[in-house]
Amino acid sequence: METVTLSDKQKKSRRGRNIALAVVLAALVVLFYLITLVKIAGETMG
Amino acid sequence: MAIIDHHEAAGDGGDFVLSEATARDYFELLKPRVMSLVVFTAFAGLVLAPGHINPVIGVIAILCIAVGAGASGALNMWYDADIDAVMSRTAKRPIPSGRIRPREALAFGLTLSAFSVAILGLAVNWLSAGLLAFTIFFYAVIYTMWLKRSTPQNIVIGGAAGAFPPMIGWACVTGGVSVESIVLFLITFLWTPAHFWALALFKMKDYADVGVPMLPNVAGEKTTKHQIMVYAVLTAIISVVPSCLGFASLGYGIFAAAMGAFFVWYSIGVLRMPEGDRAMVPAKKLFAYSIFYLFAIFAGLMIDHALIAAGWSL
CATH class of the missing domain: 1.20.120 (Four Helix Bundle (Hemerythrin (Met), subunit A))
Incomplete structure (x- = not known):
């Protein structure tokens, strides 16, 4: 196993990418929740 | 500190390369200015279509169309990186400027394509998802990989890719063409x-x-x-x-x-x-x-x- 020390710029950009990915994943959760609500409401109300 | 795989570490040119790409660089791959036009015309299709669509589903439809269009932009930038590097208008794009590696852009474009089409199909209807998939294919493969470098009529035929969004918006509401x-x-x-x-x-x-x-x-x-x-x-x-x-x-x-x-x-x-x-x-x-x-x-x-x-x- 080999390791490497990241530069400050690499650390900062990696952190930014991770945050963006977390936001996208959270948005997907909300998105699927909303789709489910709308579909269930549509079915229930005929 | 990061643990690295020895083969991965040997970067494209044999030197060790770790990405310094920011989330903004990835966003730039989506061609946001083109995306704004796509969002606007798709929204027009959605509004003008006869019938009703749940506002939440309408927003999700626009989001999927926008992301699908962005994904095709990323695939276009992946394939065209060689000529983008030479042209003054495109030399500062994320791939030719070295901020994002081509294979990262390819993976990004393919992933977003798959997600946008699948979510549009599941949330709205499969005709609009099929039209979105065809639009991405048309722009990335028919236009970018084939027509662009082979015929002066490239943008006449390739222009169809940019023209589909209002039709997709319409299909989201009516389920038809x-x-x-x-x-x-x-x-x-x-x-x-x-x-x-x-x-x-x-x-x-x-x-x-x-x-x-x-x-x-x-x-x-x-x-x-x-x-x-x-x-x-x-x-x-x-x-x-x-x-x-x-x-x-x-x-x-x-x-x-x-x-x-x-x-x-x-x-x-x-x-x-x-x-x-x-x-x-x-x-x-x-x-x-x-x-x-x-x-x-x-x-x-x-x-x-x-x-x-x-x-x-x-």
């Missing part, structure tokens, strides 16, 4: 050549440097100017058709005719431009006006639709 949605498709389809060839005229040298057979480089300025004129007239005519077919009012028809007259007028300016003109001011003016024109036409259609619904239309 109709004459009206084909007219919305034709407005952008016929507008694209005049818009893009105006740009190609004042970026001729760039395209010549990379060997992309744009019409001005292959057929010359004179032929390009004539073809711009033809497509401007066709665009002006098709933009009035919604009134003739009865899905827009006479008021919109008058507005579209006036906007179209200006479009043709700017094209005449390009037609009169001297051969070999370096500044190419009329071509730049036409390019700028063409963007305003398309936004105005689709905005006009939506405003007209709202006025008709409120009973205020001509």
